[in-house]
Amino acid sequence: MKAVFYNRYGSPDVLEVGELEKPKINETEILVRAHASSVNPVDWKIRMGGLKILTGNKFPKGLGGDIAGKVVEVGEGVTGFAVGNEVFGKISGFKGNAYAEYVVAKPEDLAQKPENLNFNEAATIPLAALTAYQALVTRGELTKGSKVLINGCSGGVGHFGVQIAKALGANVTGVCSTKNVALAKELGADKVIDYTKNNVTDKKEKYDLFFDVVANQSYGKIKPILKKKGKYVTTLPGVGVILNSITGLFSSKKASMINVKSNPQDLQLITEMIENGKVRPIIDKIYPLEDVREAHRYSETGRVVGKLALSIK
């Protein structure tokens, strides 16, 4: 089968597209003929060797966590999925090999693909939208009327965050650069702060929840703009957040990190929001799998608007 692999950690140039053996499933697994994947920053962090402690030094390695495709084989012990189902989901990025024609998934990694999305669109959803949902709802306990700020609201996680928070009835302030202000408003943000003109922590506004996907300021600077029982949730924890989880036990304000997990119930809720027209993926570019190096180079700029899809023919 056609797949992306690499034989050493390094720049995008270490990525190769070639033939690998088609994987086999056991009785608890599902084999998906993938039609698309998507690029998430964690993919290039892994490729660079930044998570070596988790990914080890055994090569060749595959890459990628997001998949969208058709079920072609179902293990005997699996229920809820059948050959021919169109599915999407997220496999473990650390063992990841979703940039491939055939991908082995566990039933809990997958859900039926939203009917109103094609495979490229569907593949951009799982990791980024699950991160946003779990940060806002599971960690951040966002409810109707919550006042939430999303720092980094135009990228993969942030643009889903704005839409999910609005769908759940929150009041949303998004933070992005000038070129993305119009998009943030279009996605539903009630207010947008252009970080090239204003510093969010200089403002007098206070928030129930500060969701941070950029982590360009310390928790110490952000804490004063949280309401009394306000929460700070980040995808990129610094020392302040780690210390707060130990020393902040008696503080009414809480800081925590999100570590996205496969969760079929969460994916199903996201699917409903997509099918109800409340959430849609913004796709900056679609690359054929063969152009994976280019896709990584672009993702590494940190300037992607929405998501990048990898199309697998």
Ligand SMILES: NC(=O)c1ccc[n+]([C@@H]2O[C@H](COP(=O)([O-])OP(=O)(O)OC[C@H]3O[C@@H](n4cnc5c(N)ncnc54)[C@H](OP(=O)(O)O)[C@@H]3O)[C@@H](O)[C@H]2O)c1
């Ligand atoms: N812990 C987890 O489970 C988890 C899960 C998912 C992602 N992550 C991490 O979270 C980060 C974000 O992921 P992503 O997929 O959303 O990345 P992305 O698609 O590259 O988006 C990054 C966003 O950050 C914005 N940005 C850059 N500098 C900014 C600043 N000073 N203030 C406000 N916004 C700024 C950019 O917007 P402009 O172009 O307008 O500047 C861009 O929209 C990555 O580091 C990723 O690895 C962690």
